[in-house]
């Protein structure tokens with residue numbers, strides 16, 4: 001990420017700073033950084049010690065309900081039928097996971113009580129439907145449809161959601177770091193000219209919220225595969241200024257500048273983020289391969305090492321039939337996949353596609369949660385066989 005700054009910070013680090021000059025207490029400096037003191041960091045100036053607690057509450061372990069299917073096949077699930085409810089944190093419904101990534105669907109209808117901090121992972125929330133503001137210790141981050149909202153670990157935050165607005169989010173958690181791909185950046189970290197986005201497309205907090213306020217402020221922290229509750233007696237948003245390279249931000253899928261070629265380009269052309277053993281890609285509306293002899297849809301492929309999951313976000317995805325906006329496909333490792341029968345012929349000569357999809361590929365196998373089972377469409381496994389078109393689902 002780039003350097004950003006909000007509020008008041010002194011000209012030199014680690015110096016004596018008082019908010020209102022002599023007589024007021026020293027501000028408390030907090031260095032929040034990755035990889036010990038070797039990774040990216042930000043420095044925040046608090047009114048109070050960020051360690052200050054009023055009470056320690058309960059710890060609740062995360063329980064995951066696994067579905068172990070009785071067959072290893074390509075799968076389709078309809079996330080439109082996932083029920084809405086709950087708040088933006090505890091209302092997340094786990095869909096799949098492995099040691100590198102967890103993916104949940106959230107359709108919150110309630111506000112989260114208090115504040116939340118993920119102490120063991122970075123998060124990305126793709127906003128399929130909805131809007132709101134992520135309120136954070138770094139400031140306010142407004143978000144809207146098609147935004148990726150990236151929340152670094154350690155960021156105390158809450159959500160402000162407009163009343164009555166439908167929300168439909170795809171939420172990612174990783175114990176690793178969410179980054180832009182190395183190959184898009186120069187040796188200083190700046191995004192290169194050929195990258196599908198630039199620093200201007202990433203929106204840092206624009207407005208700081210600083211409270212010098214006493215009260216009762218519940219904070220839930222995800223740690224050690226569970227949730228630890230605390231109560232603070234001072235408002236956690238007490239930062240008067242910060243600067244550095246770590247902060248929450250948004251990137252809108254419509255700002256992804258798609259790449260196309262004379263012949264088909266593989267999914268790495270659509271890569272948006274990288275994490276440990278996974279990638280997140282944006283298949284944006286784009287011109288299709290323009291050679292008169294080009295096959296405009298993907299070739300069949302066997303990603304012998306990858307699990308490919310696609311969330312269909314908008315438009316018409318020509319390579320798949322029976323797959324609507326709001327659906328997900330899982331093409332697991334060990335099986336080839338490609339366009340369904342007839343799709344390639346139908347797409348020949350097409351100049352452009354209006355599809356928008358979010359894909360995550362993991363290099364290690366994924367476990368499925370019972371949420372997938374509840375929304376699974378088992379007929380998808382046979383959908384490459386035209387002789388099975390009229391077959392009953394089973």
Ligand SMILES: [Fe+2]
Pocket residue numbers: 301308331337
């Ligand atoms: Fe694929």
